Amino acid sequence: MANYPKYRDTDFARFEPPASAYERGAARKIVEMPPFEEQKKPQMQLVEKKKKTVAQARREMRLGARQAAKVLVIAICLLSMFAALLYGRLRVDELTRQVNSVSAKLEEAQGENVRLNMQLDSMISLEKVENFAKNDLGMTKVEGYQIEYIDLTGTDSITVSGGKSAEPKGETSITEKLLEYLKAE
Amino acid sequence: MKTRPSKRTATRAKWALILISVAFLYGIGGLFFASIVHGEENRLKAERNQLSDTQIAAQRGTIYDSNMKVLAKSASAWLVYINPSKIKDDAQKELVVSGLCSILGVDEDSVRTKAAKTKTGYQKIAGEVETDVKEKLQAYITEHKKEKLSTVIGIDPDTKRYYPYSSFASTIIGFTNADDQGVGGIEMQYDETLTGVSGRIITAKNARQGSMSSDYETTYDAKPGESLVLTIDEVIQYYLEQSLSQALVDTGAKYAYGIVMDVDTGAVLGMTSKPDFDLNNPRRISNQTLSDTIAAITDEKQRAQETTNALYAQWRNRVISDTYEPGSVFKTVVVAGALEEGVVDLNTSYTCVGHIKVGDRVRHCWKTGGHGHETLTQGLMNSCNPFFITIGQKLGKEKFYKYFDAFGLTEKTGIDLPAEYAPIAGKTFHSLEDMTISDLAASSFGQSFTVSPIQMITAVNTIANGGKLMQPYVVDSYLDSDGNVVKKTVPTVKRQVVSEKTASTVANMMEQVVSIGTGKNAYVAGYHVAGKTGTSEKLGVEDVYIASFAGFAPADDPQISILIAIDEPVGAHGGGAVAAPIAGRLLEQILTYLNVEPQYEDSEISNISSVAPSLVSLSVSEAKNTASKFTVRVVGNGDKVISQTPAAGQQMRKGGVIVVYTEENTPKETAVVPDLNNLSISDANRRAIDAGFNIRISGTTNSGEVLSYKQSLAAGTEAEKGSVITVYFKSNVNVQDA
Incomplete structure (x- = not known):
């Protein structure tokens, strides 16, 4: 233990049991530790850096720039996508709000429509119409005698007005003959 | 090097272990109680905290008559409430009370009582408020922006059931209560069919109790109630109701009821029990005399009991x-x-x-x-x-x-x-x-x-x-x-x-x-x-x-x-x-x-009145010849007839009066309608003609003993000369049956 560099300055003697302890046979067995070897420090090697050519440097710069551009483009794309997503969500929320608002207005308008229709219906109830017709317009209800029935039991007949004859007068013109010919089945 | 912990350390470790075990057991016990014993309660609490559950009321079905005339229909309306705990002073309270009373027409004492309950956060003032009234209330709130009435008065959506014809077919249709449940008639019998199924919107709430986006929202659409088409025919029902209302007046009866049925199907075409009630205001006693009598009762309990009895009596379909x-x-x-x-x-x-x-x-x-x-x-x-x-x-x-x-x-x-x-x-x-x-x-x-x-x-x-x-x-x-x-x-x-x-x-x-x-x-x-x-x-x-x-x-x-x-x-x-x-x-x-x-049978044709001929545009002499069966009274000095009363085609008795006007702008001649009740057909006809009127006969005429009992134009009123008065006849002989 004493060989360890950390405890090199430590006085381990004070940890030793008293002599009486050894006498009683209760002494601890002291095992000798192998000697501590100091680690070798790694030795640095000086490597000479090769010098780049201008073309190489330019190529590397170009590559670097391209890489940076790629990263930038990807970043912009991601940012755009994120912005678009955010905007989309905003729009959806906005439109949902609008839809809800318009739906509420529609429902309100429908309710109002029903109310007004009911009001209208109540104003033109049979009772009110009858009272108005009777009292304000002096009308009476339609009665059976006002219905005129037409007798349709007879055979078909033609009545020619003003003493005109149903028979064609004189000779028919060529046009009329042609029309009759065309009408004929 | 292995060393044994000292006794003291071991004791400390033991205590630590005991403490940890107790804490662990306590934790387990707590979890057991929270999840098993009070599991349901906590689940609901959590749901309340995390979820917002909004009910979507299903639109109640419409009731139509057999001609598809709307007899009952629901529409969105508004519910007005107050939050008494937010009333800050008497001045604000006065504004709230006066505004609600004047706009909604509610009872002032009732509003004051509700406003006095300052420990409560919700007191309903009026339901089924229509949009125009709601807008007036909103304008009032805006007008008193400084007094912050909007913190006290709240408006929530509600529905209202409309009955356009008031008391029409009231005992058949029935009505709904404040919870939109049918209370009587069809509204009650078919409540489930008309109500439909309410929908729900369940939304997740954030830590600030605000709604989260629609991704965290589940909507169960409301299923509107089914509409009903009745067998009741509006016109037949109207005739029935008119007849029985008049019967109550004529006979002084307590009640009158009637039914009209389709013979082949058993479909009820009309049914009424009079007196009835206004469907739009079913809790108002329709009989004014009875209402006044009840209002005069001083004992509050008795008055409430009598009111209840009167309401149940008027809602009763006696048929x-x-x-x-x-x-x-x-x-x-x-x-x-x-x-x-x-x-x-x-x-x-x-x-x-x-x-x-x-x-x-x-x-x-x-x-x-x-x-x-x-x-x-x-x-x-x-x-x-x-x-x-x-x-x-x-x-x-x-x-x-x-x-x-x-x-x-x-x-x-x-x-x-x-x-x-x-x-x-x-x-x-x-x-x-x-x-x-x-x-x-x-x-x-x-x-x-x-x-x-x-x-x-x-x-x-x-x-x-x-x-x-x-x-x-x-x-x-x-x-x-x-x-x-x-x-x-x-x-x-x-x-x-x-x-x-x-x-x-x-x-x-x-x-x-x-x-x-x-x-x-x-x-x-x-x-x-x-x-x-x-x-x-x-x-x-x-x-x-x-x-x-x-x-x-x-x-x-x-x-x-x-x-x-x-x-x-x-x-x-x-x-x-x-x-x-x-x-x-x-x-x-x-x-x-x-x-x-x-x-018509031959015997009936003889009783049918004649029909007034058309005399307009005829010369006076031609008119007299055409209407030779009638008495023609000429008004004016013109040569041709410009107008006539009664109009051509009107039913009237032979020998009746036709007044013809021969000059433009001649005022119509009028006379006082005579009393034609309790007369035989010939007497009624004579009295009407003497006064310048005509009669048309309605009711039984096939026996010699009939007497008139009703006339279409009230006796004593002023009417145009030549007008036709429908006179109703009935027999009082051999009509007794008990």
Whole structure:
């Protein structure tokens, strides 16, 4: 233990049991530790850096720039996508709000429509119409005698007005003959 | 190097272990209690914290009449409430109270009481507030922005049920309460169908109790209620209601009820029980006198009780919930059963001496001196009680009960309306086992038992349709929210009660009752009406009667059956004198509306009035020649007729007055309408002509003893000379039936 560099300055003697302890046979067995070897420090090697050519440097710069551009483009794309997503969500929320608002207005308008229709219906109830017709317009209800029935039991007949004859007068013109010919089945 | 912990360390470790174990056990125990013992409670708490659950009210279905006229419809409205805990001072409170009272028209004391409950956060002020009123309230709140009324007054969505025709068909339709649940009539019977299924929106809430985006939202759409198309025809219902409202005025009766039924299907075309109530304000007592009487009661409890009683009484559909002794109307059932069993035939005759002894009791005929010798048809026409007691005895109680039961008088009709009266054997009618000979005698002429009006009309309808007992109904079909028919009621024939031949025979006998018997006041010229009158004394009450008439028309091809009952009429109380004229007028209106063409017989044609000829544009002399059957009165000095009263085509009596005007802008001549009541046809005609008017006859005219009892233009009012006054005639001779 004493060989360890950390405890090199430590006085381990004070940890030793008293002599009486050894006498009683209760002494601890002291095992000798192998000697501590100091680690070798790694030795640095000086490597000479090769010098780049201008073309190489330019190529590397170009590559670097391209890489940076790629990263930038990807970043912009991601940012755009994120912005678009955010905007989309905003729009959806906005439109949902609008839809809800318009739906509420529609429902309100429908309710109002029903109310007004009911009001209208109540104003033109049979009772009110009858009272108005009777009292304000002096009308009476339609009665059976006002219905005129037409007798349709007879055979078909033609009545020619003003003493005109149903028979064609004189000779028919060529046009009329042609029309009759065309009408004929 | 391994070392043993010291004793002290071991003790400390032991304690630490115990503490950790206790804490662990405590944790486990807590979890057990939270998740198992109070699991449900905590789950709900968590849901309340994390979820927002909004109910979407389903739109209540619409109720239509058979012509698709809207009778009841729901629409969105508003509910106004206050948050009393937010009232900061008296000035703000005053503004809230005065604003709510003036805009909503609510009771001030009620609002003050609610506003005083400052420990509460919600007090409802008014529901079913319409949008225009809500806008006024919003304007008021905005106007008092500085006083921050918006923190106290709140407005929530609500729904309102509209009944456009107020009291029209009120006892059939019923109404809804504040929770939009049906309370009476169709609204109650079909509440589930009309209500639909409410929807829900469940949204996740964030830590600040705000709603999260729609991704965390689940919506269960509301399923709107189905609409109902009734069998009620608006026009027929209107005629029925008008007739019975007028009957209440004319007879001074307490109640009047009536039903019109489709003979073949049992569909109810009209049904009313007067007085009724305003559907838009069902909790207001419609009888003003009664309302005033109740308001005058000082004891608060008694007043509340009387108000409740009055409201239940006005909501009651007496046609299906009340019972009455049918009296002589029931004789149609007895004669149908007797004919079917072959106990009697048309040649059966009887000599009525005014009384008959049954067992040890003497039963009297309503005609003290007796009807003398009479045939079966005459017995029905005269409504002779001893004759029908004899028929009942011949039939015997078994067969009598068989037909009483077969005509549906021992059971509910099954009409699709709530609170139908349920007959009870031994209480409302005599059971077969308990029926004595005396009970049979009384029952044979329609007394000692009670039935509901709907039962009686269903029984009479059975005779009209050839013996089939139909189940009455008022809902014809169900419609979905797009107006498609999803269900249609199929008429139900319960049973064939009597043969078609028997039914036809009884129908012919009933036609004779209306033509020349006690029902002559229900006679309608041009139509064959069959019917039977009934008068019954109310059970347990002296000198209080119900006059009724049940019948159908046209008798040769029945289309509608009808029952009219006048409950507690003042003065005349016979079915023939009180109920039959109402039924006659009603039948005339309904048959005309249904386009049933009148077929006049020769004897009727002579009673039909003439028609005013067209005299306009004729010269004065030509007009006089054309209207030679009438008295032409010329007004003005012109040569040609410019206008005339009555107009061409108007019905009037021969010898009537036609006033012709020969100059433009000549003021119409007027006169005071004379009183034409209690006159014979000729006297009424003469008096009208003397005053410068014409008459048109309505009601029974086929007997010499008719007298006028009503006129279309009120006596004493000013009317244009030449106007036609419709005068209603009825007979008071031989129309008594009890």
